[in-house]
Amino acid sequence: MKKEDKILSIILIAGLFVFIAVADKFFNLYVQRVLNLCAIYTILALSMNLINGFTGLFSLGHAGFMAIGAYMVGIFTVPVEIRPMVYFMKPMHPAIADIEMPFIVALILGGLLSAFIAFLIGAPVLRLRDDYLAIATLGFSEIIRIVITNAQSITNGSLGIKNIPPVANIWWIYITMIISIAFIVLLINSSYGRAFKAIREDEIAAEAMGINLFKHKMMSFMIGAFFAGIGGGLYAALLGTVDPKNFLFVLTYNFLLIIVLGGMGSVSGTIISAYVVTAGQEWLRFLDEPLSIGGIAIPLFRPGFRMVIFSLLLMIIVLFYRDGLMGTREINWEMIKNFGKRFKLRRVKSGEVQ
């Protein structure tokens, strides 16, 4: 990176911190919550894009990895005193009933456990071809959910865990997001990232270049799962409750929508798209409400309309704009500067004419 660009990046991050401080102080809770969700979905979608877009593995297991992180935070940060109230149907297993962890510890352990489970799952499935890989990872994501639903003395089963201390405020979430993005960007731009892209482009050629396919696929899969676990942990500590229904694979479809819209293989595209889709889904909730204009009921608007639009969006992108917003390109300072210059130039020109 050039020195000038480095300075610009630092300014950008500083600006982001100012924005967070302002948001924290002055924005209402609803807006803050939407901003937080956007950031969490950014982490989740970006980590899925590492696996799917950059390494070319068609994995559909993200909801499961997210669940692992979320439950880790849920199980171990609920204060020991109130656990009997949360686990009222079946008491918590004695082995873990007295273990309580600070949020950050549970968050990181959740990421690590998620990566470990990814390792166990990856060992058999990463050898499979793309479409089988999709089904197998989807299956494992469901198995994780089924295990969570059934392991009642640990996870409280289908009742879910309530009263999770909602410690994930906007600072926690945004700082975690910045770290995650930075790590993934640095990784992608390293020799390992190039190896991932090589695998995506042509496995046989990559292997002929001495790249161990399995090792690198596993690496990408586990790192992606780690950040999915982190995203899940933040999610649990933002909402204050988790239950197995939060992690249906429809959630994975949502992440898929984000990365397809943003561009499979583009970090900046994923970030933009995570904000557009997440905020869009929040702010378009009115589509699900019956609407009448001047006393005439508009028949389209009723529950479910919003998701019809978003699933249609996924179809339209893949059918007509296959590369999404960015394809595999990135927004960089060069582009922004050029854009700025062009803009300035045009102003000067129009000034001359007048």
Added chain:
Amino acid sequence: MTTNSNPLLETQEVTIKFGGLTAVNNLSIEVNKGEIVALIGPNGAGKTTAFNIITGVYAPTKGKVIYDGKDITGLKPDQITRMGVARTFQNIRLFKKLSVWENIMIACHLRLQSNFAGAALRFPKYRAEEKRMREKVHRLIEEFGLSRYQDDQASSLPYGVQRRLEIARALATEPKLLLLDEPAAGMNPKETEELTHFIREIKDKYDLTVLLIEHHMDLVMEISQRIYVLDFGETIAKGTAEEVQNDPKVIEAYLGVEEGA
């Protein structure tokens, strides 16, 4: 004809069957250090398949592949590449959407020592390694006359340049043995001529041993010390260019078969 007791590459009665088809039968070739050896034969003779066996893409049904005194039969392609065997592909397999620079950088990855965390967090060791890789790639790019294409997508290059890039990429893995699968395919006589010199040049410069498949007979006859001729998976002749050219079996095998001009 030189018969070294310790060849760099040796296949011992290698056979491979695809269902009912025996694509390569009892192939025994030897390539000594510093030689250029050619593998020729009509279409479908099993030449590419032999390459695929040597580089670990296919495991042979029977027989052994010995490289540098070690049995490499059944090893995976990446392991074999790491031991010093690099190849190009008949139907060019570049990383199409990546730049020329990235294509060659990828081929340096196998020599990287740093782990992923060291790489992502840019530890000093990784920085030093990355710097060395960049220098190496820069050198190769200059040498192969690819400077003006450096940032172009591989798929956007003219065909001949793509072939050159594939060889540059193979060299970036630091091989001792280079396998070229029809490097002159689609080239006109002048280009072929240039390529012939070029292969000699890089062979000397990088201290390589070369095994190549080629249909352009002028190229084959000019640069290869020894030639093996395959037909329907069988080795029908071997020897120097002259010996092979005058072998009636070879003439028969090629009869009616159009050679690439």
Added chain:
Amino acid sequence: MVSDIFINALFIPATADAVSSSSLWQYFANGVSLGSLYALIAIGYTMVYGILRLINFAHGDIFMMAAYFAFFGIAVFHLPWPISFILVIVATALLGITLERVAYRPLRDAPKNSILISAIGASFFLENLATYLFSGKPKAFPEIAFFADTVVIGGVSIQIVTFFIPVVTLIFLAVLLYIVNKTKVGMAMRAVSRDYETAMVMGVDINRVITFTFAIGSALAAVGAIMWGTRYPQVQPMMGVMPGLKCFIAAVVGGIGNIPGAVLGGFILGFGEIMLIALLPSLTGYRDAFAFILLILILLFRPTGILGEKIAEKV
């Protein structure tokens, strides 16, 4: 002795053991009927995969839509059931054809992942569309007296539909095998599935074959949906998801691209699932996990499935 008890339970319908033996018989009947339903749906997956090398993620949702069509035909429009069944089958076949036209055909030469995403998108869309049109609340599938009647066999009362399902499945399977093996369009289908490029060069009308494949696969899913509804009388937008995934797995287990294989896989899955519940009731909560574990095992140890052939990639 333990083995005596087991043998008694299996073979001697003595009064003392009547419960266990009759429930075993019940489980057997359930296994056969669930297996048949899976088989009918699995055929659609296997046929499409055989020709397009594509997992039709939306097949389970086609099945779901068929169940809604049947619900509307009988419960809302009060058509006699044989007429509404025929209409349901035709409508579902048309839906399948439309799906292929809209979601798959434009992408036929696109990278494989795009088609996969389109398939997932189509599935996602149909689920959301059903939620929107019919609401997410489950609807009761109308009871059809003819099927719901029970007969008493060996001390157990079993619904007629339980017997009906395997019989219907076998009939449709025979018809299908006849079409595939003996008719012109069936021959074209096999040619395309064996070697797409060559078939195209030989002048087979690929589009027609594909349309036909989607029509048949969807029609069979419709038959499955009708019988599913009479057996498990609840219709809701997500009802196709789990059966869909399981039936794809059934197709893989039997050997993808192979029609008898899909039927075999369907039976293995249906039977296995019911027997798991019967023999290890404590694992009932894990019944949906069974299929996925089977999938992983098959892919690891016999990736071509039980009846499938090997396909190698050329370099």
